[in-house]
Amino acid sequence: MVMGSLRQKADVVVIGAGPGGYVAALRAADLGKEVILVEAREQRGGVCLIEGCIPSKALIHASELLEETKSAKKMGLTFKADVDVDQLRKWKGQVVSGLTKGIDGLLSKRGVEVVTGYARFENSKSLAIEGSDVAGIDFKHCIIATGSRPIHLPFTEDKGCWTSKEALDLPKIPKRLLVIGGGYIGLELGFVYAGLGSKVVCVEFLDRVLAGADRDLSDVVKKSAQKRFEKLMLSSKVTAVEKKGDDFEVTIETDGKATTETFDAVFVAVGRKPNTEDLGLGKTKVEVDDRGLIVTDEQCRTADPNIFAIGDITHGPQLAHKASREAKVATETIAGHNAAFDNRAIPAVVFTHPELAWTGITEEEAKEQGKNVRTGVFPFAALGRAKTLGNAEGMVKVIVDAESELVLGVGIVGPSASDLIAEATLAIEMGAVLEDLMVTIHPHPTLSESIMEAAEVAGDACVHLPKPKKKADAKA
Numbered sequence: 454m455v456m457g458s459l460r461q462k463a464d465v466v467v468i469g470a471g472p473g474g475y476v477a478a479l480r481a482a483d484l485g486k487e488v489i490l491v492e493a494r495e496q497r498g499g500v501c502l503i504e505g506c507i508p509s510k511a512l513i514h515a516s517e518l519l520e521e522t523k524s525a526k527k528m529g530l531t532f533k534a535d536v537d538v539d540q541l542r543k544w545k546g547q548v549v550s551g552l553t554k555g556i557d558g559l560l561s562k563r564g565v566e567v568v569t570g571y572a573r574f575e576n577s578k579s580l581a582i583e584g585s586d587v588a589g590i591d592f593k594h595c596i597i598a599t600g601s602r603p604i605h606l607p608f609t610e611d612k613g614c615w616t617s618k619e620a621l622d623l624p625k626i627p628k629r630l631l632v633i634g635g636g637y638i639g640l641e642l643g644f645v646y647a648g649l650g651s652k653v654v655c656v657e658f659l660d661r662v663l664a665g666a667d668r669d670l671s672d673v674v675k676k677s678a679q680k681r682f683e684k685l686m687l688s689s690k691v692t693a694v695e696k697k698g699d700d701f702e703v704t705i706e707t708d709g710k711a712t713t714e715t716f717d718a719v720f721v722a723v724g725r726k727p728n729t730e731d732l733g734l735g736k737t738k739v740e741v742d743d744r745g746l747i748v749t750d751e752q753c754r755t756a757d758p759n760i761f762a763i764g765d766i767t768h769g770p771q772l773a774h775k776a777s778r779e780a781k782v783a784t785e786t787i788a789g790h791n792a793a794f795d796n797r798a799i800p801a802v803v804f805t806h807p808e809l810a811w812t813g814i815t816e817e818e819a820k821e822q823g824k825n826v827r828t829g830v831f832p833f834a835a836l837g838r839a840k841t842l843g844n845a846e847g848m849v850k851v852i853v854d855a856e857s858e859l860v861l862g863v864g865i866v867g868p869s870a871s872d873l874i875a876e877a878t879l880a881i882e883m884g885a886v887l888e889d890l891m892v893t894i895h896p897h898p899t900l901s902e903s904i905m906e907a908a909e910v911a912g913d914a915c916v917h918l919p920k921p922k923k924k925a926d927a928k929a
């Protein structure tokens with residue numbers, strides 16, 4: 454264990470250089486604070502940049518490009534595509550290192566001091582740093598942004614099974630890959646490996662995939678996975694994994710019936726847990742709940758007045774953009790601004806094929822909460838631009854309050870759902886009503902028209918779908 458002898462002081466110390474931490478460090482510096490950013494890894498960027506969102510999106514793009522070379526045949530285009538795994542891995546690495554250097558440049562231009570080492574609280578005003586020349590840091594305020602790590606199942610640990618970290622390293626293209634978990638990570642990387650040539654079997658505990666989204670939307674991804682994977686096993690669980698030579702012998706239970714199958718690789722994607730247990734939080738007043746999450750208020754302040762917490766270690770979705778927003782709230786609060794995390798909508802995006810995105814409330818949540826809502830659904834199959842892309846799978850669903858017509862939520866499954874969801878999120882934040890979406894001129898021919906069309910369906914004014922029969926007409 455390396456312990457230095459230097460002691461430093463800062464207005465704000467940020468622990469963790471992911472999309473929560475590095476954004477907090479930059480913003481705090483812009484607000485005139487002396488900032489130290491402590492990061493245990495050699496690179497800045499956190500899981501999102503180094504072994505999460507960015508490398509996965511690079512691989513998803515590459516594997517979808519490969520898929521497009523196959524589907525272009527219907528347009529009269531034929532390609533012979535080969536996969537050079539070493540070059541693909543290298544390119545993904547270049548994307549990551551380019552962005553990491555970008556963050557380092559931003560930090561150094563703002564005078565943020567970066568300390569590489571592992572931070573633990575000594576008390577509510579100081580940190581001890583392990584593995585650095587800097588022994589400790591005294592602070593006025595600290596922002597904890599230590600993120601999360603993948604969970605293993607009791608029988609997958611120490612058996613050479615992959616988590617997202619190993620899967621993103623692209624160690625090989627297994628002939629037959631078992632993915633445990635049909636959530637964000639399991640499906641996104643399941644599609645990548647299927648695209649690169651693996652026979653993918655995905656085992657999901659629930660009777661559906663991507664349980665956070667409405668079922669009618671996630672079912673579109675489910676059907677696509679059923680086409681691209683060898684098997685999607687719902688209402689199933691893995692109960693044992695044994696290493697047999699280079700292979701994995703896996704027991705899978707469905708409806709109480711166990712089967713044994715052999716795979717070349719096993720990838721565990723059953724959720725992530727917060728990195729809070731080894732921070733010395735017991736030496737502060739910070740409160741941690743039974744799931745290891747730090748309890749915070751609207752300003753991202755913990756029970757300890759000098760200490761803030763943001764990102765995956767706090768309540769709410771484990772999403773980079775939520776962490777970045779919280780970073781701004783925490784730093785602006787520290788700087789004495791009137792800031793609060795009072796966002797009405799946090800968009801969620803799953804980069805599958807097709808992409809799935811939702812924001813605000815889902816229709817299922819609205820029903821659970823007893824809200825009286827109206828919905829409008831428009832299929833991409835009726836949209837010119839989607840047809841020209843040769844990719845018209847999916848739909849847009851707009852959810853509004855039945856009386857006030859306030860836009861409460863939007864769900865999109867289909868081409869560029871990841872980008873389209875931003876307009877819907879802005880609409881919810883701005884308190885838009887249905888008419889705002891209906892009368893806003895959307896450029897033609899674009900995918901963005903699908904949101905206007907879905908709003909028009911909800912407003913009974915859509916001309917691009919057959920006129921729905923009124924209840925009275927239907928009776929006549």
Ligand code: NAD
Nearest residue numbers: 634635636637638639656657658690722723724771802803
């Ligand atoms: P997840 O919660 O999205 O999905 C885990 C899935 O595993 C669930 O569907 C669950 O029912 C299933 N499961 C749990 N135990 C199981 C078992 N024993 N057998 C079979 N299935 C089991 O978790 P994740 O995919 O690991 O992702 C973690 C978090 O990371 C996500 O919640 C998300 O917030 C974040 N993430 C976001 C993105 C993105 O924004 N595009 C991408 C990746 C990850």
